[in-house]
Amino acid sequence: MYRRVGKPSSGWANPATALFASRIGLSYKARTRDLTFAFSKDVLNMYDHYAAIGAVDAAEKETVETLFEECGKLCTQQLFPLYQSGDVEGCKRHPVDGTVTTPKGFKEAYRSVVEGGWAGICGPREFGGLEMPQSIGVATKEMIGTANWAFLGYPGLTAGAVSTIDAWGSEVLKQAYFPKLTTGEWTGTMCMTEPHCGTDLGQCRTKAEPFLPAAAAAVSDASAADQHHHPISPYRLHGTKIFITGGDHDLAENIVHVVLAKLPDAPPGTKGLSLFLVPKFLTKFDGTLDTTRKNVNCARAESKMGMAASATCQLEFENSIGYLIGEPHSGMKAMFTFMNEARIGAAIQGVCHAELAFQNALAYARERKSLRGLSGTKEPEAVADAIIHHPNVRHNILFCKAIAEGGRLMCLDLARMVDLINTAKSDEERHKFTEEAGFYTPIAKALLTELGLEAASCGVQVFGGHGYIKGNGMEQILRDARIGTLYEGTTGVQALDFIGRKVLKSKTREPAKFAARVAAVAKPFVMKSGDIGKCSRQLMRLSLQWRFGVGALYLNAAKDKESVGSASQDVLMFAGYITLGYYWLRMAIAAQKQIDAGKDVDGFYLAKVTTCKFYFDRILPRATAHYDMMMLPATSLMKTDQTKWDM
């Protein structure tokens, strides 16, 4: 079960191998069975959804399941084996020429991803993509990310760049960049943060000036451009962007940066931001790349707590030629296409790290022997019982399982909403689905990165001291997971987005729909006996509390803005725990139906029901504490003089 780095052996309790206890590698398997369940009629009913939105290929269960199997093979055979070695080796920036080298094996793995069509799985078919729905893309992303989260950044952000350029870029730009970007032969990045500002993008100092016609002749298609707001008009960019994932690397011959910058006539603040496409290498007249001169320079590759195999770059734009994406001063609107996709991506990270922690903590707990079960000996033939028999260890492992499987469903359902946006038949419909997905995006991003991080820490805990040792892998999962609550908007920023734009601004419309959605699942079961009845009553109670709480917040919001801010993270987490409860209940109801029909031949469905009960028993009670805290005035946060705090 374990991929041992040390001498191979038969088990932990074996004296001969005991010394290798601290040199155990991680293991990974693709959870395709769980995906099949999530996609099934009684859960997300994905195939009918695909048929309804006209995604013909995706509507074939067999096609999709084969695709998952293939993706699982890629992950197991090529991506996961690089997870630990990639951490040890990391990315390296050449001190002179500034190019970044990825760890050994990444190039070959990336080539497989491109050749297998995985990079372009949701990209436009016209340019070599498979044009699968986002929900299929999310399922494969989760597998790839569990196997190797650092690796996923390269194709992941490329897909985000494609979506953004697809939504806002001109046809000329697409013709020039999509043939290679969609397939992943070139990769993409998102360039927002600057050294002095991340969240507050209005402070951006990166500038873009229109490029002079004479010089523009060096750039392909420039002759077709008028020199002002035409989509392909070249600009010169000046500025510094930091924390750029995949900002430089050796996996592709070109990198397409999607960059926020200000035009000379820009109004102040975020309203003055425009979006640009800035390639690492420019294209010559003959269509080939001019690799003699870099258009964008990598000035630094960050050394980070984790994610060592993911190149996090500081990029210098110095007279860098770029092309406007969308309208001038509409950069934020366009960038939100990218950001929303990246936020869903970050939510998936929570699932990935919970899943990897789950699989490995479980495998370890089944082998490691310590003490005897409290209610009596479980393994009389062994020197001690496996730690899987201890309640505290089970708690830590079930925590990971609850977050991984519940979070998986949450992400898939959110992606299903994105499918509906992408295939909406009217602006009205598109608006409706956008509002809905917008409500769940900060929930999924914040809740799942926070709980994914906690799950990673639970995984370390199951290993005891061995969890703290490098090479055993558990501490790497935790280090990698720690970025989740920071990037693509911190948890606090998600909370402000949620309470401001998604709760209060919608005048309780989306929050009410949320409560109704939860009630629709729970209500039919509240009079039932057994676990599902209990869970349903618990969830109904919380959905009523949610309605009441949001009403109170709304009444208070106008007169006391600080209280809204002070409550925001608790509001978000309260909604988050309810949401995860909702998805667990949906799974349990579907699973119970199979059990009642006598179809639980191997115990898979019963495990779903018992894990649902675990979630409701031992995680969901936190919701009440968040509710209590979200109803508090701001006083204890805001009416305290911070200048005296550190005396």
Next chain:
Amino acid sequence: MYRRVGKPSSGWANPATALFASRIGLSYKARTRDLTFAFSKDVLNMYDHYAAIGAVDAAEKETVETLFEECGKLCTQQLFPLYQSGDVEGCKRHPVDGTVTTPKGFKEAYRSVVEGGWAGICGPREFGGLEMPQSIGVATKEMIGTANWAFLGYPGLTAGAVSTIDAWGSEVLKQAYFPKLTTGEWTGTMCMTEPHCGTDLGQCRTKAEPFLPAAAAAVSDASAADQHHHPISPYRLHGTKIFITGGDHDLAENIVHVVLAKLPDAPPGTKGLSLFLVPKFLTKFDGTLDTTRKNVNCARAESKMGMAASATCQLEFENSIGYLIGEPHSGMKAMFTFMNEARIGAAIQGVCHAELAFQNALAYARERKSLRGLSGTKEPEAVADAIIHHPNVRHNILFCKAIAEGGRLMCLDLARMVDLINTAKSDEERHKFTEEAGFYTPIAKALLTELGLEAASCGVQVFGGHGYIKGNGMEQILRDARIGTLYEGTTGVQALDFIGRKVLKSKTREPAKFAARVAAVAKPFVMKSGDIGKCSRQLMRLSLQWRFGVGALYLNAAKDKESVGSASQDVLMFAGYITLGYYWLRMAIAAQKQIDAGKDVDGFYLAKVTTCKFYFDRILPRATAHYDMMMLPATSLMKTDQTKWDM
């Protein structure tokens, strides 16, 4: 305020320095003012306590405060500057001779610690110690540990070894080892864990055989020993111990290992463990060290998630000569002296990391500008408001402050109980204080390491993406903090100790005393208006809930052991949050008294009261969730078939 690694500059918002935003070093200052408050008459009333136990030197306020000032200087000037560099360089084991080298500067710093008398601050005066009470030792440990937690391990475990040998070792052993061990010229370790067992020490395989008289002649004092259970009888030890902090290093000429091993006639399990003193180098007849041959070999130095400057060694005992400490087969009892001290030490770690995270998150939040305050602009002259004005950021910082300052008081009070054990006038008294300290030890260890870890993560969060970057230091605090919940017994092990030995075994006596103690502080204020009245009512309610909950557990324990195990961590955390609330209330009451007397000239006391309110408002509500969970049956943890979890 910041020790900048890059170019020095005036501030974050300055464009010229913006690029160095990702290369900011940590800062540290000794919180001696907070210690003064904790020791004061209205809080712990330490000086009267010292007078009562006859600790004459410690009873002088001025002496103690001067000592704290001096310790603060040592920490600021010598230990803290090595915190980040120590992480970068780490400890290195020589591949051939196995010796471990500590990072640059550690040797000099350690010499200062020894020469300043800090290593022997609580050690016996007869052998060069200052014989200060443990509570003074804890205060200095906390300062040293905040400045450099990895460093503290070397003198910290030495002090634990001294306490253990002092309590259980023979006079001959003390005469031979204490002159250099007490002062820290030699260091000590605690050797328990083996590759296949940590918690379950009954599985220990390290063996000790009586040494033949002829060969024993090579060992000093061996002639004075009869060859069986006499305290100085030499034994030969065989076995492997792992995760030994300070197991090898270059800070001292000798290392004294305190080792659990089994004698040939040992009964099975932990009852068969005996304790041995095993020096790295043996002493020759002339009293000098025989450095030509190592008595214990370091086979490996672990590469860990954090704590890189702390040598974590695998030690090989091969015919290693050692001496029995205490009676044969009484090793566990003796080792508990060491373990209890180490557990309090680990509790201090929570305080240290919360404190360091607090200081640095606060400093950053005061400088970093982002967006505007929700209730209006706070810094109109600046490009944006400092993030300290945002509620979510304040929450993260106040979290750190609440854990650091509340935890500080908890550790000091626990050490005060240890003072009482150490100076008890009768066995009965000693038993009483031992029971009391025994109740609070797992609470402090588990709660403060868990919350210290969370605080470290909050600190990272305040820095946003910059928190994830190496060199900025926040991620180091988090990596270092992660070990806390793992060593000296995981949180789960503390929980079993607490519920088993401290709650149920004491037949609700200690739990009732705990509730009474809490009530004694809160009750006089429950009818008062204002924050202190509110907090007192909240705490009274919880103390009643505690009584009820423990009663229910006790009734249930006999018939359902799994439920007890399943509840254990929630019981511990429930008690823990109440305990921390109790200490915060004590501080707030004392501070309010000063405010009411018009003595809060600089706002220090008001900050105490408002932080207390923060704790009660925004951390303590978690207690209720733990209460709800501790009342659950074991079903959702134990009645679920783990073999089906990962299908």
